[in-house]
Amino acid sequence: MIQVAINGYGTIGKRVADAVRQQPDMDVLGVAKTRPNFEAETALEKDFALYAAIEERADQFAEAGLEIAGPVEDLVDEADIVVDATPSGIGAQNKSMYEAHDTPALYQGGEDADLVDTSFNARSNFDDATGADHVRVVSCNTTGLSRVIAPLREEYGVEKVRATLVRRGGDPGQTDRGPINDILPNPVTIPSHHGPDVETIFADLDIDTLGMKVPATLMHMHSLNVTLEAEPDAAEVRELLADESRLFIIPERMAIDGSGKLKEYAMDVGRPRADIWENCIWEESISTVEDDLYLFQGIHQESDVVPENVDAIRAVLGEADAAESIERTNETMGIGL
Numbered sequence: 001m002i003q004v005a006i007n008g009y010g011t012i013g014k015r016v017a018d019a020v021r022q023q024p025d026m027d028v029l030g031v032a033k034t035r036p037n038f039e040a041e042t043a044l045e046k047d048f049a050l051y052a053a054i055e056e057r058a059d060q061f062a063e064a065g066l067e068i069a070g071p072v073e074d075l076v077d078e079a080d081i082v083v084d085a086t087p088s089g090i091g092a093q094n095k096s097m098y099e100a101h102d103t104p105a106l107y108q109g110g111e112d113a114d115l116v117d118t119s120f121n122a123r124s125n126f127d128d129a130t131g132a133d134h135v136r137v138v139s140c141n142t143t144g145l146s147r148v149i150a151p152l153r154e155e156y157g158v159e160k161v162r163a164t165l166v167r168r169g170g171d172p173g174q175t176d177r178g179p180i181n182d183i184l185p186n187p188v189t190i191p192s193h194h195g196p197d198v199e200t201i202f203a204d205l206d207i208d209t210l211g212m213k214v215p216a217t218l219m220h221m222h223s224l225n226v227t228l229e230a231e232p233d234a235a236e237v238r239e240l241l242a243d244e245s246r247l248f249i250i251p252e253r254m255a256i257d258g259s260g261k262l263k264e265y266a267m268d269v270g271r272p273r274a275d276i277w278e279n280c281i282w283e284e285s286i287s288t289v290e291d292d293l294y295l296f297q298g299i300h301q302e303s304d305v306v307p308e309n310v311d312a313i314r315a316v317l318g319e320a321d322a323a324e325s326i327e328r329t330n331e332t333m334g335i336g337l
């Protein structure tokens, strides 16, 4: 059994903990938090061993009546691998601790690409992570773009990608984020940083991205234009994408007109936390004009990277190949709408 430590038990960390626990070949050794709050209480209710991420604050847990198993260093030391799901920039600060305990680490998309040996997307470059000590699971947006680009490159060849990312202002729990009533070019500079981030997965890809932020919390929306090296018809592309296990092609008959109904659908089918691990591509939007492909996709920012973290654990430890790992993760989590 692979013993997994989770450092940072927030939006991403708590989801990764649940997903890891579902795996037949993995155990959650424990989770580390900085302070007692509702998530710390839930972690204990779920029987996760809770470790103090910051030793000087360990007393706060006792004062709140929450039992701590020890300092995060103990957890890191005993684990086969640590998933760092701390806020952007904190992962970089934690790197020396993981090195000191000789424990390989996964970081999240908020960290810089040069912190790690390789960036990771299961569908696109699984093998690059094998044997690496420091691996970054790319951001929600980069994960969403990579999953679509990989099959298009393999099947047709890609000349150029242009994507406009309409980004949610904050996650539902992020009460300090915005805008509340505005539409921001964000970042206002063009191209945005997202394109270079996708190039950490596909080094030779030609991609330009533009970003905006809108008053929404549920999901991101991508408007995508891919210039292909072939001229397939739209039906053919729809079939190609429908064969991908982490792409959900929203059928026209479902009458899902946006992220509100997508989340409603996720709740109706009983998804935990209404998570949507798959890219959600509107079937009717998949269109071709000569060698140009167009589509709209919704990306659930809080959850699409979760199965990628699970696969990255196996990739780093050499415990499965890409196809085996993706299939095992999909099956245990129930991925595939």
Ligand code: NAD
Binding pocket: 007, 008, 009, 010, 011, 012, 013, 032, 033, 034, 035, 053, 054, 085, 086, 087, 088, 089, 090, 108, 109, 110, 111, 138, 139, 140, 171, 301, 302, 305
């Ligand atoms: P979050 O704020 O929801 O959770 C981070 C958790 O880490 C919090 O519980 C916080 O208390 C804890 N923490 C803070 N300092 C810590 C420390 N020193 N040691 C241990 N824990 C500490 O953040 P998040 O949204 O889960 O983001 C985590 C990472 O995942 C970031 O790199 C982010 O860019 C990336 N990411 C976030 C999203 C998203 O939409 N939320 C999507 C993809 C990737």
